[in-house]
Amino acid sequence: GDVLTRMKAVFAEDRRLxxxxxxxxxxxxxxxxxNGGDRHYSSYHQNVVDxxxxxxxxxxxxxxxxxxxxxxxxxDLDPALVRSGRLETRIDIQLPDEAALAEIIRHHVGDVAVVxxxxxxxxxxxxxLGRMALGLSGAxxxxxxxxxxxxxxxxxxxxxxxxxxxxxxxxxxSLSPELRWRVAVHEAGHVILHRVLGYGEPLSVHIDExxxxx
Numbered sequence: 001g002d003v004l005t006r007m008k009a010v011f012a013e014d015r016r017l018x019x020x021x022x023x024x025x026x027x028x029x030x031x032x033x034x035n036g037g038d039r040h041y042s043s044y045h046q047n048v049v050d051x052x053x054x055x056x057x058x059x060x061x062x063x064x065x066x067x068x069x070x071x072x073x074x075x076d077l078d079p080a081l082v083r084s085g086r087l088e089t090r091i092d093i094q095l096p097d098e099a100a101l102a103e104i105i106r107h108h109v110g111d112v113a114v115v116x117x118x119x120x121x122x123x124x125x126x127x128x129l130g131r132m133a134l135g136l137s138g139a140x141x142x143x144x145x146x147x148x149x150x151x152x153x154x155x156x157x158x159x160x161x162x163x164x165x166x167x168x169x170x171x172x173x174s175l176s177p178e179l180r181w182r183v184a185v186h187e188a189g190h191v192i193l194h195r196v197l198g199y200g201e202p203l204s205v206h207i208d209e210x211x212x213x214x
Contacts, residue, residue, distance in 0.1 A: 019064035027069035032078040102130030108145040132168040
């Protein structure tokens with residue numbers, strides 16, 4: 001009841017403030033009516049998704065309101081949510097590349113004067129960290145920088161280059177060489193199947209402390 005009431009209030013507020021953009025983060029949290037499972041939760045998701053569809057259809061006739069939603073699990077969305085006239089346009093945002101990661105790290109580190117080699121300057125450090133962070137998201141990078149700051153605070157000193165290098169290095173040490181090889185073979189199998197079955201051309205494959213992902 002509270003969830004549905006809140007949903008109605010948010011959409012009503014957007015109509016009142018038009019022109020406006022309504023951003024729905026982690027839209028997969030709405031659930032899907034296609035999923036089975038517990039009957040209680042199935043009924044809950046049925047009501048939430050039904051209400052979302054009604055509200056989205058109502059906004060379609062409203063001038064000046066754009067709905068943007070984000071998810072890391074697009075396959076978990078209810079099919080009706082992404083039909084024409086609703087959340088119909090899909091934009092896949094890939095993980096940041098090495099250069100982007102270097103700038104993300106620089107942003108989170110801020111103006112702190114940290115260098116691993118004074119003769120090379122901060123660009124060298126951030127570029128190196130960017131290479132080490134390849135395969136991570138911006139949120140992953142922020143978490144690692146926070147960890148480095150925490151370690152420095154624990155020793156009651158300023159953040160240093162060694163702190164950053166240490167935490168970014170640790171992510172490469174969690175998988176044993178044998179397990180890393182098995183994960184690599186597994187991900188290579190995904191790439192081969194995608195090409196053979198015509199599912200599309202994989203853009204990249206990454207292996208990190210959580211395993212592999214394509």
